[in-house]
Amino acid sequence: xxxxxxxxxxxxxxxxxxxxxxxxxxxxxxxxxxxxxxxxxxxxxxxxxxxxxxxxxxxxxxxxxxxxxxxxxxxxxxxxxxxxxxxxxxxxxxxxxxxxxxxxxxxxxxxxxxxxxxxxxxxxxxxxxxxxxxxxxxxxxxxxxxxxxxxxxxxxxxxxxxxxxxxxxxxxxxxxxxxxxxxxxxxxxxxxxxxxxxxxxxxxxxxxxxxxxxxxxxxxxxxxxxxxxxxxxxxxxxxxxxxxxxxxxxxxxxxxxxxxxxxxxxxxxxxxxxxxxxxxxxxxxxxxxxxxxxxxxxxxxxxxxxxxxxxxxxxxxxxxxxxxxxxxxxxxxxxxxxxxxxxxxxxxxxxxxxxxxxxxxxxxxxxxxxxxxxxxxxxxxxxxxxxxxxxxxxxxxxxxxxxxxxxxxxxxxxxxxxxxxxxxxxxxxxxxxxxxxxxxxxxxx
Amino acid sequence: xxxxxxxxxxxxxxxxxxxxxxxxxxxxxxxxxxxxxxxxxxxxxxxxxxxxxxxxxxxxxxxxxxxxxxxxxxxxxxxxxxxxxxxxxxxxxxxxxxxxxxxxxxxxxxxxxxxxxxxxxxxxxxxxxxxxxxxxxxxxxxxxxxxxxxxxxxxxxxxxxxxxxxxxxxxxxxxxxxxxxxxxxxxxxxxxxxxxxxxxxxxxxxxxxxxxxxxxxxxxxxxxxxxxxxxxxxxxxxxxxxxxxxxxxxxxxxxxxxxxxxxxxxxxxxxxxxxxxxxxxxxxxxxxxxxxxxxxxxxxxxxxxxxxxxxxxxxxxxxxxxxxxxxxxxxxxxxxxxxxxxxxxxxxxxxxxxxxxxxxxxxx
Numbered sequence: 001x002x003x004x005x006x007x008x009x010x011x012x013x014x015x016x017x018x019x020x021x022x023x024x025x026x027x028x029x030x031x032x033x034x035x036x037x038x039x040x041x042x043x044x045x046x047x048x049x050x051x052x053x054x055x056x057x058x059x060x061x062x063x064x065x066x067x068x069x070x071x072x073x074x075x076x077x078x079x080x081x082x083x084x085x086x087x088x089x090x091x092x093x094x095x096x097x098x099x100x101x102x103x104x105x106x107x108x109x110x111x112x113x114x115x116x117x118x119x120x121x122x123x124x125x126x127x128x129x130x131x132x133x134x135x136x137x138x139x140x141x142x143x144x145x146x147x148x149x150x151x152x153x154x155x156x157x158x159x160x161x162x163x164x165x166x167x168x169x170x171x172x173x174x175x176x177x178x179x180x181x182x183x184x185x186x187x188x189x190x191x192x193x194x195x196x197x198x199x200x201x202x203x204x205x206x207x208x209x210x211x212x213x214x215x216x217x218x219x220x221x222x223x224x225x226x227x228x229x230x231x232x233x234x235x236x237x238x239x240x241x242x243x244x245x246x247x248x249x250x251x252x253x254x255x256x257x258x259x260x261x262x263x264x265x266x267x268x269x270x271x272x273x274x275x276x277x278x279x280x281x282x283x284x285x286x287x288x289x290x291x292x293x294x295x296x297x298x299x300x301x302x303x304x305x306x307x308x309x310x311x312x313x314x315x316x317x318x319x320x321x322x323x324x325x326x327x328x329x330x331x332x333x334x335x336x337x338x339x340x341x342x343x344x345x346x347x348x349x350x351x352x353x354x355x356x357x358x359x360x361x362x363x364x365x366x367x368x369x370x371x372x373x374x375x376x377x378x379x380x381x382x383x384x385x386x387x388x389x390x391x392x393x394x395x396x397x398x399x400x401x402x403x404x405x406x407x408x409x410x411x412x413x414x415x416x417x418x419x420x421x422x423x424x425x426x427x428x429x430x431x432x433x434x435x436x437x438x439x440x441x442x443x444x445x
Numbered sequence: 446x447x448x449x450x451x452x453x454x455x456x457x458x459x460x461x462x463x464x465x466x467x468x469x470x471x472x473x474x475x476x477x478x479x480x481x482x483x484x485x486x487x488x489x490x491x492x493x494x495x496x497x498x499x500x501x502x503x504x505x506x507x508x509x510x511x512x513x514x515x516x517x518x519x520x521x522x523x524x525x526x527x528x529x530x531x532x533x534x535x536x537x538x539x540x541x542x543x544x545x546x547x548x549x550x551x552x553x554x555x556x557x558x559x560x561x562x563x564x565x566x567x568x569x570x571x572x573x574x575x576x577x578x579x580x581x582x583x584x585x586x587x588x589x590x591x592x593x594x595x596x597x598x599x600x601x602x603x604x605x606x607x608x609x610x611x612x613x614x615x616x617x618x619x620x621x622x623x624x625x626x627x628x629x630x631x632x633x634x635x636x637x638x639x640x641x642x643x644x645x646x647x648x649x650x651x652x653x654x655x656x657x658x659x660x661x662x663x664x665x666x667x668x669x670x671x672x673x674x675x676x677x678x679x680x681x682x683x684x685x686x687x688x689x690x691x692x693x694x695x696x697x698x699x700x701x702x703x704x705x706x707x708x709x710x711x712x713x714x715x716x717x718x719x720x721x722x723x724x725x726x727x728x729x730x731x732x733x734x735x736x737x738x739x740x741x742x743x744x745x746x747x748x749x750x751x752x753x754x755x756x757x758x759x760x761x762x763x764x765x766x767x768x769x770x771x772x773x774x775x776x777x778x779x780x781x782x783x784x785x786x787x788x789x790x791x792x793x794x795x796x797x798x799x800x801x802x803x804x805x806x807x808x809x
Contacts, residue, residue: 151556185589194588201555202588206579212545213580216552216560220507223534223558231552243572247545254540255549411586412625414595414649417678417726420625 074284076329077309078299082357084366086304093304093311097373103144103303104368105382106163107136107361112386113169114159114334117176120394121190121338126176128190134301134333136160137360138264141306142232142328145314149229151221152200153214155207156191157264158234165198169386173393179400180444185411186403207239211248211261215323218252218259222321230258230317232310237327238269240283249291252323259323260313261293264300266332271345287325300328301360304367331358401444405431469607469659470795471699474683475666476636488668491661493635494523494600497642498561500672502531505559508646510536512546512563512600520565521602521661547573547599551581551651554594559646567603567655568612574620581651582626595649600642603631604657604696605747605793610786616695616748616779618655622725622757628652628677629724631695634664637722640675648677655724657695680728682735686715689741689803692732692758694721697745697794704799714807724754729761736762740771741806745794750778772809777802 049057079091086092095103114131121129132139139160146152152161159172171183175193178186184194184202194202201210201217214233221227239245240263252259263283267274280286287295296313298305306328313324331354335342342351356362368374409416409424416424431438478485488496502508510524510531516538518525528536539546543564550562564570570577577599585593605614621629628650632638638656645652683698684705691701698720705716717735721727736742742762744755759774777794785792 153552183589183591184587187589188587192587194591196591202584202592204580204583204587206575209548209576209580212548212576213552213555216549216554217556218552219549220509220553220556220558223507223509243542244544244548244576247540247542247548250540250542251545251549255537411588411590413628413726414585414593419726419729 068280071281071285071289073281074295074297074327076297076299077305078302079304079308080302080363080367082363084363084368084370086367091304091308093308095304095307097371099144100364100368100371100373102164103140104361104364106140106160107303107364108379108383109169109386110136110139110160110163111361112383113172113390116387116390116394117173118334118338125394125398126190128338129176130156130191130337131334132157132159134354134359135264135266135330137303137364138262138300138306138328138330140164141303142262142310142326144303145307145310146232147229147314148199150199150314151214151217151229151231152198153210153217153231153233154200154203155210155235155239155264156203156205157236159191159193161234162193162195162198162200165195165200167193167195167198167200169389170393170397171195173390173397174400177397177400178402179397180403181397181400182403185407187411208235208242208244208248211235211239211245212251214261215248215252215255215257215259218257218317218323219255222256222258227258228318230260230314232260232262234262234264236269237263237265237267237274237283238272238277240286241269241277249286249293249323249325253291253293256321257323258317258321260310260317261323261325263325263327264330265327266300266330268332268336268342268346270336270340271342273346282327282329284325284327291325293323293325295325295327297327297329300330301358301363303360303364330360333359402442404444405438405440469663470605470790470793471659471696472703473634473660473664474699474702475664476634476683478636478667478669484670485667486670487665488635489662490632490635490638490656490664491521491523493639493668494642494656495525495527496668496670497639497646498524498527499530501559501561501643501646502527502535504672505646507558507596508535508561509553509558510561510563511539511549513541513565514538515563519563521658523600523661524563543569543572544576547576547581550597550599551576551584551594554597554651555584555592557596559596559598560594561598561600561646564599564601566613566615566658567601567617568615570599570601570617577621577627577651577653578624582624584626584651586626593649594651596646597651598642598645598648599651599653601653601655602658602661603655604659605784605789606659607789608786609784610789611783614747614784614789616655616746618653618694618724619748619752619754619757621653622727622754624725626651627725629655630677630722631655631657631724632660632722633657633695633698633720634660635666635668637675637681637720639668640673641677641722643672644674644677647674652677655695659696675722678723678726678728680722680731681720682717682731683720684716684718686717686739688715688739689743689806690717690719690732690735690739691799691803692719692721692742692744693746694724695747697747700794700796700799701743701745704796704803707796707800708803712804712807714803716803721758727758729765732758732762733765736766736774737769740769741809742770742774743777743799743802743806744774745777745799747779747793749781750776751781753778772806775802775806 143164176190218231553560
C-alpha cells in the first residue's frame with residue numbers, strides 16, 4: 001500500500017525534476033575527477049551529482065569498474081641508495097656529524113642490546129623478548145625528527161624511539177626482569193616499556209588498541225592553547241588489519257587530529273606475509289582515497305628518508321591540524337619474538353639480503369664512510385662497551401628483588417578499594433601460614 | 446505468510462491495541478529531596494543528565510562530550526543544546542564506530558582531559574569491549590601508575606523499554622563487573638543519574654554509567670539545580686524492613702518498591718528495599734548488614750540469570766551471612782534467552798514474578 005503511494009508520488013515528482021534541474025546545476029560545483037573524462041556525458045544537467053555522500057563526484061554514462069590497477073602504487077621516498085650515497089642533493093638533510101653519530105650509535109646500541117637480550121631469553125634468564133633487527137632506521141630516523149613533547153604511542157617494536165629519547169639500558173633491562181626498579185612495577189611482560197618522563201605511553205599487547213587512543217590524545221592536544229605538540233602512533237602492517245586501525249584512521253580524518261599514523265610495514269605479521277594481510281597498495285594506499293588523509297611512504301631502511309619525511313609530517317600535522325598516514329617499508333630481519341622460528345615460513349637467503357645489502361645500519365655506515373666520519377676502531381669500541389654495559393646490567397638486574405607482592409593490588413584503581421584490601425589481607429594471612437611454598441626471598445619485603 | 450497479511454495484521458494491532466505497546470512493567474517511585482537547601486527543579490532523567498553534563502562542561506574546560514549523534518542533542522535528547530552552548534569542538538559527533546569512540550576517549554583521558562563518551566545503546570557496547578576491558582580498565586595497573594585514563598566516563602543507555610527486542614534492551618553490567626579497574630553504576634532516577642554522572646566524571650577511574658532508558662522520560666522528580674555528586678560504591682536503602690531484603694538496581698528498583706508495598710498490604714511482610722547503585726565496586730557492607738538482619742534475600746535484575754550480577758550477590762551473601770540466612774537467596778531475573786520482542790511481558794522479572802518468589806522464600 002505504502003509502496004504504491006510512494007510510486008505515485010515519485011511519478012508526479014518527475015515533472016518537478018525538470019524545473020529543479022537548473023537549481024541542481026548550481027548546487028553541484030563539480031570538479032572533474034582525475035581518473036575519468038566526462039566525454040560520454042550528454043546534457044550537462046545530468047552530469048551534476050548532489051548526493052551528500054560524495055559531493056565532488058561527477059556522473060558517467062559508461063559502466064566501468066574502478067580497478068586497483070587504475071592506481072599507480074604510491075612511490076617510496078628515499079634519500080640515499082643502498083651504498084650510502086645521497087641520490088638528490090636537495091633532499092640531503094645536512095645533519096651535523098654529532099647528530100649522525102648519535103643516530104648511528106643509537107642504532108648500534110639497540111641492535112647490540114637486542115642480540116644480548118635475545119640470547120639471555122634463549123638461556124632462560126628472561127621470559128620473553130622481541131628484537132628490532134632491520135627496523136632500527138625507522139625508529140631512530142622518526143624519533144630524531146620529533147620533539148620530546150610529542151607523545152608516542154607504540155606497538156612493541158619501537159624500542160629505538162626510547163633509545164633516542166634517552167631511556168637507559170638499566171631501564172630497559174629492569175623492565176624485562178620486572179624487578180623493583182621497573183617503572184611498570186613488574187606487571188607486564190618484557191618489552192612492554194613506558195616512560196612518563198619521555199612521553200612514551202606504556203605498551204600493551206592487544207594490537208592496534210593504541211591507534212584510536214593516539215587520535216584521542218591528539219584531539220586533546222589540539223585544544224590546548226598554542227599547541228605545539230603532536231602525537232605519533234606506531235603500528236605494524238598486520239595490526240593495520242584490526243578494526244581499531246580503521247576506527248583510528250577515520251576518526252583522525254573526520255575529527256582533524258594532529259597525529260602521525262606511522263606504519264612499520266616489515267612484510268610479516270608473525271608468519272603471515274603481507275600478501276595474505278591485504279590486497280591494496282599497502283597501508284599508504286588506504287590514506288588518500290580511503291580516508292582522505294595525506295600520506296607519505298618511505299624507505300624504512302634509510303634513516304635520512306624517515307627523518308626528512310617525519311620532519312615534514314610533523315610540520316604538516318601541526319600546521320593543518322590534520323593527520324598523516326606514514327608508511328615505512330622495511331623487513332623484519334629477526335624472528336617475530338623469542339617464541340618464533342621464522343625459518344619455518346621464509347628462506348634464510350631472503351633474510352640474508354636484508355641483513356646485509358639492505359640493512360639500515362650498514363647503509364648509514366656507508367654514508368659515514370663517504371663523509372669520512374666513520375671510524376672502525378670507534379665502532380668496535382662502542383659496540384664492545386655497549387656489550388659490557390648490557391651484560392653487566394643483566395647481572396645486576398636479575399639479582400634485584402622483585403617488588404613487594406602486595407603491589408599486585410595497587411593501581412587497579414587510584415586507591416585500593418575495600419574489597420581489594422580484604423583480598424590483600426586474605427593473601428597476607430595465607431602467605432604467613434604457607435611461606436615455604438612461595439618465592440618470597442625474590443621479592444621485596 | 447503473505448507480506449500483505451502480515452502488514453495488515455500489524456496495522457490493525459497498532460490501531461486497535463495501542464495499550465500493548467505503551468504497557469509499562471513498573472510504577473515510578475520518585476526520590477524525595479530530604480533537605481530543601483538550594484534550588485530544585487522538576488526534571489525527567491534525560492533533563493537531569495543534560496543538566497549534569499552542562500555543569501561538567503562548565504566546570505572543566507578540558508571536558509569533551511562525544512559519540513554517535515550527540516551533536517544535535519542525542520537520540521534520547523540527553524545532550525540537547527550543549528553543542529550550541531560549548532561549541533562543536535567540545536560537543537561533537539564521531540563516526541559510527543564504538544571501538545573508535547572508546548579508544549578515542551581513552552586517548553583524550555590519557556592527556557588528563559575529561560572525556561564523556563556516549564555509546565548509543567548498551568547493546569552496542571560490545572565492539573568496544575576490548576578497549577574497555579583490555580585497555581581502559583588496565584591502563585593504570587599495567588603502567589605502574591605512569592599513565593591512566595581515569596578522567597573517562599562512558600554513558601550507556603540500557604535496559605528494557607517495552608519493545609526494544611534483542612538489541613535495544615540489554616543490561617550488560619555483569620560483563621563489566623568481571624573486570625577489575627572499572628567502576629560500573631546504574632541510576633534509578635533523575636537525582637541519582639545527575640549525582641552519579643558528576644561523580645563518575647570527577648572520579649579518577651574509568652567509569653561506566655548504565656542509564657535505564659525507559660526512565661529518560663518516565664522518571665520525573667525535583668532535582669537540585671546545583672552541582673553535587675553521589676557517593677560511588679554506596680548502596681541506598683530506600684525502604685527499611687525486617688522480614689526480607691529486596692535488592693535491585695535501575696528500573697528494577699521501582700518494581701521492587703511496588704512489590705514491597707503489595708507485600709505489606711496483602712501479607713503484612715516488611716521488606717527492606719536496597720538500590721545497589723554501584724555494581725563495581727559494590728557495597729558489600731550495606732547488603733550484608735541487611736541480609737543478616739532479615740535473613741532472607743531476593744535479588745532481581747533484568748539481565749539473564751546465569752552469571753548475572755545476582756549470582757555474585759547470592760554467592761557473597763551465602764559466604765558472609767551463612768548462619769543468618771533463613772532461606773536460600775532467591776534470584777528473579779530475565780531468562781537465559783536473548784531479549785525477545787513480542788514476549789517481553791513474559792521475559793521480565795516483573796512484580797508478579799517477584800511477589801511469587803517472595804512468597805516462596807517467606808514460606809521456606
